[in-house]
Amino acid sequence: MSKLPNVKKYDHPAGGWGSLKAVASALVKEHVALNGARILLHQNKPDGFACVSCSWAKPADPHLFEFCENGAKATAWELTKKRIDEDFFAHHTLAALETWTDMELEAQGRLTGPMRYDAASDRYAPISWKCAFEEIGAMLRNFKPKRTVFYTSGRASLETSYMYQLFARIYGTNNLPDSSNMCHESTSVALPETIGSPVGTVTLDDFEHTDCFFFFGHNTGTNAPRMLHPLQEARKRGARIVTFNPIRERGLVSFANPQSPVEMLSPKQTAISTQYLQVKIGGDIAAVTGISKALIDADDRAQPNGEPRVLDAAFIAEHTHGFETFAAAMRATDWRDIEGLSGLTRSALEAAATEYARAKAVMILFGMGITQHREGVLAVQMLTNLMLLGGNIGKPGTGICPIRGHSNVQGQRTVGITEKPALVPLDKLAELYAFEPPHEEGMSTVDACAALRDGELDAFIGLGGNFARATPDHHVLEPAWKKVPLTVQIATHLNRSHLLHGGAAYLLPCIGRIEVDQQASGPQSVTVEDSTACIHASKGFAQPASDTLLSEPAIVAGLAKETLQGRGKVDWDAWTADYSLVRDAIEKTYPDQFKDFNTRMGQPGGFHRPIPAAKREWKTTNGRANFITPENMGEDPDMSFDGERTLRLMTTRGDNQFNTTVYGLGDRFRGVFDTRQVLMMNRDDMMRLNIAEDQALTVTAVSNDGVTRCIEGLRAHAFDIPAGCAMGYYPECNPLIPLAHHAKRSKVPAAKAIPVRVCAMQR
Template sequence: MKTKDNPEQASFHEYTNSAGGWGSVKALASILTQERVLGAGTRVLMKQNKPQGFACVSCSWAKPADPHMFEFCENGAKATAWEITDKRATPDFFAAHTVTEMEGWNDLELESSGRVTEPMKYDIESDRYLPVSWREAFDDIGARMKIMDPEKVVFYASGRASLETSYMYQLMARMYGTNNLPDSSNMCHESTSVALPKTIGVPVGTVTLDDFEHTDCILFFGHNTGTNAPRMLHPLEAVRKRGVPVITFNPLRERGLVSFVNPQSPLEMLTPARTAISSQYVQIKVGGDTAAVMGMAKHLMAMDDEALSSGMRRVVDVAFIEEHTEGFSEFAQAARDADWDEIERHAGVSRTELKQAAETYSRSNAAMLMYGMGITQHREAVRTIHMLTNLLLMRGNIGKPGAGICPIRGHSNVQGQRTVGITEKPALAPNDKLRELYHFEPPMKKGLNTVEACEAIQQGGISAFFMLGGNFVRAIPDHGTIEPAWRAIPLTVQVVTRFNRSCVIHGKTSYLLPCLGRIEVDRQSSGEQAVAVEDSTGCMHGSRGMSKPASDQLLSEPAIVAELAKRILPFNSRVDWDAWVADYSRVRDAIEATWPDIFRDFNDRMWKPGGFQRPLAARERSWKTPNGRANFISPRGYEPDPDMPAYAPGVLRLMTVRGDSQFNTTVYSLDDRFRGVWGTRRVLLMNCEDIRTLGLNSGDFVTAVTVSTDGIKRSVSHLRIEPFDIPPGCITGYFPELNPLIPLAHHALESKVPAAKSVPIRLVAEAMEQA
């Protein structure tokens, strides 16, 4: 495996095969061999996403009650191999490398060191991490945090911690005295959590796997399913084989939404057979979603007005609108008044394409709308989600079989963490129940979200930053301003499985606390333990580890949280942290006591095949909004960025993406076969005409510079230009390598999600720059 990123020697050639197929089989064999777990990995994968097995540690797509023989996708298998790897980052590894040396390594090189096996503490004199006992680590961390102002301490949670760990973590933070509980949702789907409660009264999607069997139309917006949730391709394949149209809106023609070969079908694997996933692919400009949806709504209203005048069947669902919604008249008039020329300019596609999509949608009786971070990571993300909901409400497509909205969450339990209290917003925390159950006064001051925590770090206002998993320093924007400030934090603590960028960019005192992975056997004093997670469709699942732990020095995440809690909190007879660690079912009892409506009979139901569903009022057409109705919300224009008019001369809209061999900040390989990129991540993929207009050539090297007004120069140098099928004025490159280009203030209005999908940049040819 090549780990050195050398863009000069990289190759670029179009990948014409479908998603899945022999390409996925080859990638699976490659990752198992690379991590030296070919035999063990094959056995473990047979239990992935199965009843009585373990929930995938990567994406959060739904787990079926009747699973396939191989109920894992290519990227899920890579995540599993990454966790059960035979590679180890032992004290000998840390003794051989200074932290300064490792700062020069890329993300793949850092994580390729393997699983961290013992707790480590940074030693400034040797510039190395040195082994430390668990007791010494906890005693020192606890002593430091116990005298800190709780409002200056941050408890970050990545999306993979279980429901049990997350519950304990939020309780510890609140008993400590803070709501500083930013999480990975702040960086991805917080826009969903802000937008949907205003329109349909719930913060999550309404679609379940059963709806795929009843739908007769699917709309996709801003999601690369073939890389980020490949198991969804199975229900999509079934939908397409019965003739259901799938209309995709995306700036890039992603392979997984073009065609799919099912690796579990001998017929498809041994013949040229493939399933065309999208029946219509609308290749909109970056940030053009609001305009595109308004174009569809405008045509639907024109069709409805014509039907009304001719006495034909209405196109909009009048009965549903009158009984269940508010604001339709205003929205309908806004759609009628919308200007087609303006819509086409902002969407980047013709009215003919949008009318075709609207007419297909109008013929459906039950339609689902799916979207990903191509929607949520924009300045106007909340506005766009309101528009998506408007489109569904027009035809009554919320709260009936085969219909609904489906935000496709990323990390494996990021939605579940919110369900059990990981939130910086006290209004969303179960404070009354916590007060009743544990006899303490929960803090009522709003805590810091991800962007606000970074702002506080920039200002020197954070005393300690505790990371429950993840790779926070790498995932956030504005590296050039955040990383120097991060080094001044008095204490940083990271719960880790593998070494990553956040380990080498550290505070003055820094600890690495290695934990058991979800796939590993977790044995406590009462026996082997299991945990639970929530998937993207609001279903809860049990997960049981089955692989031998990477080291006998590892502690479970609940044990780490409990040991810290015992050192930073006063004694509370209502919380027996040791008993909770001994038997996780007691934590689930506590979760049930806190949310009895959601988690009724939690321990009895956690192994139900397919999971048990959380109740969602919108599925029953009950609207938990202030006015008790589902709400149409008319948009404020179509610009993707209110502070930066779209597509100014010389300005390109950068869309950061993940590669085929990547999950979040974890990079498994330097190749991205679906986009035809081999051997590098230091690349910008551009429209051919833009390359010519800017006087560049394929293979040139440029520096990307952010267009901003704050006086701070943000740039990433030595990026190779290559032509790609992307709309004019748009450009794409890889996350997190291009995160230094994203100003911290460049975030979604209302939700504060970093707007990584629409960053205004200019390119400077490196020869010109040197001159």
């Protein structure tokens, strides 16, 4: 039975003393109070290291403390003095470790040397790097490349990512799924069709010119807290902020700047959102439909009277296609349907439309509340439709801004980490490296999971991350790992994926980004791309956790050399010795994106990749920005919500975690402590379903594939969330997401609006 939650109402702003206390506690917990505090001064600085957690933009003129609470926790976690060595595994079988919680596993500290699984003792045992590379390479040479997966988490550098995708393609596969498949792939599919770019059009400079921000589906106070600084400055000059989110997240309600003595020594705080609309989970398309309808109706009323246009008619005429069809669809949509699907009133949506109409420069920012839905692609395109109505792309202070999660997840795609060969200059790779690249589309994350489930994988290589916990359908997939002939995990900490191993399994620990990377030509720097498509240099300051660790590029090169045995014209040793040679290769492959790469990489604030849409150059098939007319307002195409027994569940991160890594059980912004086994529900739903506060629950996914997906023991907690909706923690609730329940076209697991049935647990 799960522990009862300790619930404490939290009405304080994001930031403030709560943030400072959390940072100090994290440093002490990892035994790096003094050294950690010193190293944090270099975080997100032009001559320092890029944060290993979120990918929010790094300013050219940074604050003294240019890090957030979660960024500091991630740094402390990587700098920890705790170690996992051969003695640890000598005392713990993998079967025993499987009974530990995820938090307990990752809290053991840094891995210190290469390990190989020994089936006889059920333990990891030390192995030399040379033997590990030779054995893995020999096995890979005997496998079919199409049955091998090269997975990448979001923190690998541009240099490592480029080497990794080249290794996979020379080997013979485009099976390069990554964490983008689980978050913003919906963005990458949607935006090229609408504006001709797979990434956003906003830079930090735009924040200074925006007078109205629209936020959709993002918990900024936890997942990108450094953004609160420019938002606070915008609010002080009078900018309006309209937020759409099922729950009232503290960071988008109010903020106290921990770097301001006045705000720290007084009750002073900044109200962030000027209008906060608690949209029903999955109701964003309907909400945007309502705003668009209100704007078009207002424009229709203005024209006969000779009043100023509400829409930017000149922009629409010169730059867009499909407006009339879209406008007709909006006019024809009934307000009763909009209100029912969005959970918002007509008056609230019309008020949001008024804010949009009177603004001179509007910016839309969105997170995974938009993309992780069955209609995630359409949801992103509806946001773009809204921006096109006012000409709010391609002028200062405007644009669409997908808020990426992991530190370099966007950059990895830029240099070729993708299962879609059409997005990669294969001809250029063939010319540079003398090999014939594969042209068949590879496996996405969902495809890789299906292959795992069906016994169709020979090998899985994981470059960081905790794949087994990040993916849906835990209970279905976990038993399948033992049937994979080979698993290889490149990592810094022990996690669940390392225990759910294949027949042959290797743990290859690497140097962290914060650590000094000493190679033959001297200390190395790497590069990352932030959410605004700016490229930044990053160099380490801490001593490596162990003198037996290798860097990520060195590990990739070692695997490639032994596997490929000379195939492909690549000097892996030279690249390992000097990462500037890898950057030269990236520039040759992507000359338009990375001109003068080595020269510009240290530029304060990073150098911005060219985004044609930001200049109103539309690289679409018809050369225009396209309105996309929706066929529906986000109704789930496969499953129905009966409104009585079925709730819409969304998974969420707490403020004490980053992705699958949980630093502690407390989630102070939501007032839940001591446990993560909680289901947050609307109080009226609890009364209707006869569920009491703290009652143990059985939560069952509604699906039509004959598989029972059930979690028992979650504790009910009444929470401010729309009726018919519920919220639980990620990744604990991932077993409730059927693998087939993913966004249409992008295959992003639909972790928002999961149909579930909830009842009291039978004792």
